[in-house]
Amino acid sequence: MTIRFENGIIVTLGSKSQVLWNGAVVTENEKIIAVGSSTELQQRFPDAETVDCTGKIVLPGFICAHHHFYSTMARGMAIPGEPASNFMEILERLWWKVDRALTEEDITLSAQVPLIECIRNGTTTVIDHHASPGTPDGSLDLIENAVRQAGIRASLCYEVSDRNGMGGGIRENERFIKKVGKGDGQIAAMMGLHASFTLSDETLETCVGIAKDAGVGCHVHVAEDLADREDALQKYGMPTVQRLDKMGASGEKSLFIHCVHIDESEMDLIAATKTGVVHNPESNMNNAVGVTPLLPLLQRNILVGLGTDGMSSKMLSQMRAAYLLHRLATRDPRVAFVEAPKLLLENNPQIAERQFGIRLGEITEGHPADLAILDYQPPTVLSEANFLGHLIFGLVDATVDTTVCKGKILMQGKKILSMDEQRITARSRELAPQMWQRLAALSS
Numbered sequence: 001m002t003i004r005f006e007n008g009i010i011v012t013l014g015s016k017s018q019v020l021w022n023g024a025v026v027t028e029n030e031k032i033i034a035v036g037s038s039t040e041l042q043q044r045f046p047d048a049e050t051v052d053c054t055g056k057i058v059l060p061g062f063i064c065a066h067h068h069f070y071s072t073m074a075r076g077m078a079i080p081g082e083p084a085s086n087f088m089e090i091l092e093r094l095w096w097k098v099d100r101a102l103t104e105e106d107i108t109l110s111a112q113v114p115l116i117e118c119i120r121n122g123t124t125t126v127i128d129h130h131a132s133p134g135t136p137d138g139s140l141d142l143i144e145n146a147v148r149q150a151g152i153r154a155s156l157c158y159e160v161s162d163r164n165g166m167g168g169g170i171r172e173n174e175r176f177i178k179k180v181g182k183g184d185g186q187i188a189a190m191m192g193l194h195a196s197f198t199l200s201d202e203t204l205e206t207c208v209g210i211a212k213d214a215g216v217g218c219h220v221h222v223a224e225d226l227a228d229r230e231d232a233l234q235k236y237g238m239p240t241v242q243r244l245d246k247m248g249a250s251g252e253k254s255l256f257i258h259c260v261h262i263d264e265s266e267m268d269l270i271a272a273t274k275t276g277v278v279h280n281p282e283s284n285m286n287n288a289v290g291v292t293p294l295l296p297l298l299q300r301n302i303l304v305g306l307g308t309d310g311m312s313s314k315m316l317s318q319m320r321a322a323y324l325l326h327r328l329a330t331r332d333p334r335v336a337f338v339e340a341p342k343l344l345l346e347n348n349p350q351i352a353e354r355q356f357g358i359r360l361g362e363i364t365e366g367h368p369a370d371l372a373i374l375d376y377q378p379p380t381v382l383s384e385a386n387f388l389g390h391l392i393f394g395l396v397d398a399t400v401d402t403t404v405c406k407g408k409i410l411m412q413g414k415k416i417l418s419m420d421e422q423r424i425t426a427r428s429r430e431l432a433p434q435m436w437q438r439l440a441a442l443s444s
């Protein structure tokens with residue numbers, strides 16, 4: 001099927017980013033086959049189906065480099081007991097109970113709800129990190145099915161941790177990695193690891209072995225809180241990144257999430273091993289763990305991407321959070337204007353390429369047809385030269401009207417086409433109180 005998205009402002013991004021007013025993008029099946037002026041492409045592809053993008057801006061679909069679909073049902077839940085006063089208490093009182101309380105149907109719904117939110121926000125690719133120690137076996141298949149139904153792309157993994165017994169989750173992760181193999185461009189797999197402080201040397205060694213044999217990377221939380229650094233120093237006599245590197249978990253396909261409490265030598269090690277880092281500014285602020293040294297990481301040419309850590313599925317607001325956070329943290333109004341958009345628009349596509357083996361994040365002939373089409377009528381000129389200003393101060397609040405992934409229209413006129421939003425959210429509301437009760441029982 002050939003579709004012509006026309007009469008919009010096309011922002012191609014990529015190395016030769018162009019802004020095309022009255023532009024059009026023509027897709028055929030899963031690929032973009034032409035980009036140019038609407039008039040020209042109307043002549044070249046007269047028989048194509050058309051989607052009118054008047055009053056809209058067309059961008060490549062957004063990528064989220066770190067998410068936790070399973071966190072969905074915690075929304076609005078009262079956490080039993082005293083409020084958590086630090087990061088470890090947040091894990092123990094909230095997340096390490098949420099994951100244990102999930103049933104199979106909860107896992108499916110917990111994925112479907114954020115998948116709908118991804119489509120609503122033009123996020124067409126996600127790298128997810130899943131945990132459900134109550135029902136680990138087959139959990140990644142449930143999420144895969146939800147992703148395929150939604151129609152976006154996802155790299156999935158199961159969070160291995162020794163916190164519920166040695167090597168919990170290895171079996172599920174290994175099974176799924178073998179099943180997915182090299183992937184099909186829509187689903188990919190990684191070796192999921194919780195964090196250094198919940199993983200013994202023995203478990204790490206097993207997981208790294210599985211990952212190396214399969215040629216996949218490790219997806220692991222690194223020094224999110226000072227407690228992770230202190231644990232590594234105390235138990236292993238070295239900081240977190242050094243320990244993970246020594247165990248073989250670093251490398252070009254691996255993702256070190258957060259990296260808030262790391263020193264210069266650890267940054268050098270990340271750079272030397274070409275390991276990817278994912279920054280999650282809203283989550284770091286929410287958990288009050290500290291500020292990732294973003295600028296020193298970028299100065300070392302480390303590939304730093306942007307994730308939501310389960311906080312939301314909206315990448316433009318994450319980008320803006322990164323922009324604001326690093327201005328405040330450095331007290332320097334000259335920084336982050338270029339860097340925050342770079343994480344989302346340049347680095348996330350590179351991270352995705354390492355996982356999926358395809359080049360996303362670019363509206364160019366021959367590239368995958370993943371698009372986010374937003375309502376946006378610029379109040380000032382919009383060109384290649386000032387796009388970032390529009391991105392940070394205008395597009396961040398624009399509504400996504402149409403989302404396209406693999407050439408398929410998943411939402412049009414703000415209506416989700418690939419999933420039944422009403423049914424899914426109603427069922428989630430129905431099951432959430434039961435999940436909360438099971439969670440409360442774990443606390444008493």
Ligand SMILES: [Zn+2]
Pocket residue numbers: 066067068129221257309
């Ligand atoms: Zn996380």
